[in-house]
Amino acid sequence: MKRLYATAFRCGKPGCKKPLYKMNNETGEWILNSNVAHIHARSEGGPRWNPEMTEEENRSAENLMPLCREHAAEIDATPEHYPPTTLREWKQQQLAEYHAVQKAWPINDDEATEVAAQSFGTQRDAATAAGAAAVAAVARYAGRLVEISRRERRAAADAARAWREMNARWSRSIGPLFDLETGERLKGDEAMVRPPQRDTEQCWSAVQTALRAARTAMEPVVTDLMGELGTVKAVTNGLGPWCDRVERATRDLMTAATSWDMDPSAADDRMWCDAVAGLEQASRALGAACRGESAEAPPPQRLPSDSRLGSSPA
Incomplete structure (x- = not known):
């Protein structure tokens, strides 16, 4: 989680400008505005499941990408529109943007735990949210x-x-x-x-x-x-x-x-x-x-x- 948020600033979908964290205008507090999405699902039957991928590969940063909450849910709710090749292109563009602007969201252990908890609930829960x-x-x-x-x-x-x-x-x-x-x-x-x-x-x-x-x-x-x-x-x-x-x-x-x-x-x-x-x-x-x-x-x-x-x- 730390590695992902240390190399990304906003949603990985091209054209989406939503930052991974946003400020609460009333309190000034920064709140999580994103989820981590799997390019290949983490379990069989999930969107873009790849049976040939090892568990280690599935959990690696190369298979994960921070997206705004709407797009993280959308790519899993309609996986036919978002094949793995498309998502990998998004991830490369997200990394390229980070290297160009050097903007990211370094997070601590507690924040990484929050990201994991909100990202890896059930697909239905994510879509509902x-x-x-x-x-x-x-x-x-x-x-x-x-x-x-x-x-x-x-x-x-x-x-x-x-x-x-x-x-x-x-x-x-x-x-x-x-x-x-x-x-x-x-x-x-x-x-x-x-x-x-x-x-x-x-x-x-x-x-x-x-x-x-x-x-x-x-x-x-x-x-x-x-x-x-x-x-x-x-x-x-x-x-x-x-x-x-x-x-x-x-x-x-x-x-x-x-x-x-x-x-x-x-x-x-x-x-x-x-x-x-x-x-x-x-x-x-x-x-x-x-x-x-x-x-x-x-x-x-x-x-x-x-x-x-x-x-x-x-």
Whole structure:
């Protein structure tokens, strides 16, 4: 264990940036964020079991690799996607990264014991723990996505409000309008006085800029959230429909947060509010289903055409 953690800094899966230890933001304590995975299973019937390997070879560092908890469980839950050749390539890349950056997590005897205890439980226990961790991560990312969209939405709302106020000022400046034939005062759309096209385009450009900023801020969180949903599906049974519901709700929020109705009468933001509520409800339902609690059944799957990731503003 000491040798493994002395030559690795983060998860061995290429592209995964999760460190082997992470800091508790509330206490400042470093906590274990990884498990040691076997390239070839340590017992017959396990993933990638190699009957020709000796016990000593099986226990050697060459057959072991530190991974984040989600990926350690995933490679064993779906071994058909992770053959030994792939895992050995990961291990070589992990070692090469260590030699390049000289970053690692030297651990003491007590920490090595903790790693062994958490890594070499039953496969089912590991998958359950990884699934629960991924579901918790989904909840965190969903909450973060809502807060980012709320923050970015203010800029778009301010720009749209400026556009409505400009329309109102022009209407007030011209005064009431009357029908030339009947002399009756015009009402509704007929009484609307449109500001100059240049001013309208400036206001609309400000709204579009805000919507693009919202997309830029939200997309990395959406990517992380979708990755955690993939982990949940890979290491758990029965949560797929709830994961699909969270995915649809995420896409709905992305669409709502990057669109705006510039109709002067559309002063509310109901589409975005409904999308926020939908994602929050979907995330809570997934958590309840993971814990075995009574969870609201996910709605039927929509057709692919009904779910678009961030449609462009009209």
